[in-house]
Amino acid sequence: MYRRLFFSAFFGLSLALVGARGAAAADDAAGFIGQLSDKAIQVLSNKQLSQQDREQQFRTFIQTDFDIPEITEFVLGRYSNSASEQEKQDFAKLFQEYILRTNTNRFAQYSGEAVKVTGQRPSGAATAVQSQLTRPNGAPPVKVEWLVVQKASELKIIDINIEGASMRMGLRQEFAAIIQRNNGSIAALNQMLREKNGG
Amino acid sequence: MQESMIRHPSPLALAAWMTAVLITLVGCSSTRTSPSTGTASVASAEVDEANDPIEPVNRFIFDVNLKLDEYTLKPVAKGYRAAFPQPVRDSVHSFLDNLKSPIVFMNDVLQANVTGANATFGRFLINSTFGLGGLFDFAGSHGLPGHSADFGQTLGVWGVPEGPYLVLPIFGPSNPRDTTGLVADSLADPFSIVAGENGLTYLIFVRAGVSAIDSRSRTIELFDDLQRNSLDFYAAARSLYRQRRQAEFERRAAFEADEPSIAIAQAPLTEVSSLEPESKALDQ
Numbered sequence: 393m394y395r396r397l398f399f400s401a402f403f404g405l406s407l408a409l410v411g412a413r414g415a416a417a418a419d420d421a422a423g424f425i426g427q428l429s430d431k432a433i434q435v436l437s438n439k440q441l442s443q444q445d446r447e448q449q450f451r452t453f454i455q456t457d458f459d460i461p462e463i464t465e466f467v468l469g470r471y472s473n474s475a476s477e478q479e480k481q482d483f484a485k486l487f488q489e490y491i492l493r494t495n496t497n498r499f500a501q502y503s504g505e506a507v508k509v510t511g512q513r514p515s516g517a518a519t520a521v522q523s524q525l526t527r528p529n530g531a532p533p534v535k536v537e538w539l540v541v542q543k544a545s546e547l548k549i550i551d552i553n554i555e556g557a558s559m560r561m562g563l564r565q566e567f568a569a570i571i572q573r574n575n576g577s578i579a580a581l582n583q584m585l586r587e588k589n590g591g
Numbered sequence: 592m593q594e595s596m597i598r599h600p601s602p603l604a605l606a607a608w609m610t611a612v613l614i615t616l617v618g619c620s621s622t623r624t625s626p627s628t629g630t631a632s633v634a635s636a637e638v639d640e641a642n643d644p645i646e647p648v649n650r651f652i653f654d655v656n657l658k659l660d661e662y663t664l665k666p667v668a669k670g671y672r673a674a675f676p677q678p679v680r681d682s683v684h685s686f687l688d689n690l691k692s693p694i695v696f697m698n699d700v701l702q703a704n705v706t707g708a709n710a711t712f713g714r715f716l717i718n719s720t721f722g723l724g725g726l727f728d729f730a731g732s733h734g735l736p737g738h739s740a741d742f743g744q745t746l747g748v749w750g751v752p753e754g755p756y757l758v759l760p761i762f763g764p765s766n767p768r769d770t771t772g773l774v775a776d777s778l779a780d781p782f783s784i785v786a787g788e789n790g791l792t793y794l795i796f797v798r799a800g801v802s803a804i805d806s807r808s809r810t811i812e813l814f815d816d817l818q819r820n821s822l823d824f825y826a827a828a829r830s831l832y833r834q835r836r837q838a839e840f841e842r843r844a845a846f847e848a849d850e851p852s853i854a855i856a857q858a859p860l861t862e863v864s865s866l867e868p869e870s871k872a873l874d875q
Contacts, residue, residue, distance in 0.1 A: 501812075556839065566822060566826040568826075570823050
């Protein structure tokens with residue numbers, strides 16, 4: 393009898409703990425984005441860093457704070473099924489390099505913008521963190537939403553939505569168009585990515 | 592590029608042209624769907640997703656538009672940005688925005704968007720007076736931000752499907768529904784009607800030109816970024832247009848749910864003035 397009580401109490405407590413952990417993690421999503429933007433701005437405003445150091449830092453941020461495998465899977469969409477293992481591996485490598493490059497370029501054009509986190513809401517299994525990208529020259533703020541998921545104990549970004557347009561959806565549709573125009577060949581998409589990365 | 596501009600070469604001719612385009616497109620899309628069902632492959636499903644049956648034509652127009660932009664609108668927009676300081680450009684933008692208010696208001700009403708209509712009407716009154724004829728977005732800086740509404744959106748609210756993707760010469764990305772909206776809005780615009788009736792038709796063109804320069808000057812970086820980083824600029828632009836329109840539509844559907852569900856203490860952002868309409872619950 394006591395044993396049963398003990399078990400149910402233990403079970404209840406552990407459930408409560410898991411629940412609390414889940415809630416804490418979700419609560420953290422907004423904080424996570426806030427910290428990330430602070431980190432990025434610190435690197436950008438640190439005049440002692442060389443351009444190379446700065447780029448290296450951004451690469452690290454992107455690699456640690458974005459769920460690149462998940463994004464890779466998403467952007468390939470249904471073509472993931474028809475691609476060969478080799479094509480998929482190539483794509484994963486090329487795509488990672490592509491997002492590192494494009495986003496490092498974007499960071500490099502930084503001119504005093506700031507991210508103001510305004511709230512968060514659940515979005516399926518993920519949490520959407522709402523923010524406003526304020527610009528220094530008085531231009532109207534841009535609405536940016538960060539889609540954050542929890543992977544093990546870490547929070548990771550899986551999408552950035554700018555004024556209603558999802559970046560991963562944009563890439564998925566763009567890649568689908570390229571694959572289609574090349575008769576379903578992922579190799580052709582890989583070749584285009586290779587050229588883009590090289591140039 | 593697709594920002595609504597006002598054209599007025601004979602409304603009837605335009606309407607006739609539009610009808611012709613619509614019939615052609617609807618015809619195209621229906622003949623197109625039947626053969627593709629035969630090959631129920633990966634590719635056909637993706638074609639449905641892009642809903643772009645006249646892609647080769649669209650790509651051609653897109654390329655021509657791009658060249659046109661490169662040699663005309665873009666350099667002018669850049670020059671405009673270099674020549675005038677931010678406050679002046681802001682005033683130009685606010686003024687143009689204020690001129691659009693009647694059309695936004697009409698569409699708010701047609702969409703049964705009470706909150707939106709209230710806001711638009713309030714903004715128009717406030718900005719036309721305190722904002723010195725619309726030169727300053729007085730309402731916006733006091734907690735009553737603007738929003739857009741157009742007849743393409745209204746048709747969507749009424750349940751009209753967007754139809755296949757369409758790239759219009761000069762106007763850029765669109766679809767039959769938004770094209771119809773563009774024409775309807777320009778025909779119904781009080782500014783154009785008043786200008787036309789008073790022999791000031793040239794004002795319609797001046798306004799269209801300035802609007803084009805204003806909106807282009809605000810998207811130089813975004814546009815360049817997309818062009819530089821995309822592998823297929825046409826497909827990227829198509830996705831962006833679709834997603835943005837869809838988001839606008841959803842935003843309208845949940846007009847009052849625009850605010851984040853869990854507000855986080857942020858002094859400058861939680862500042863809500865008394866101008867904020869109280870009747871949020873009224874709107875569905």
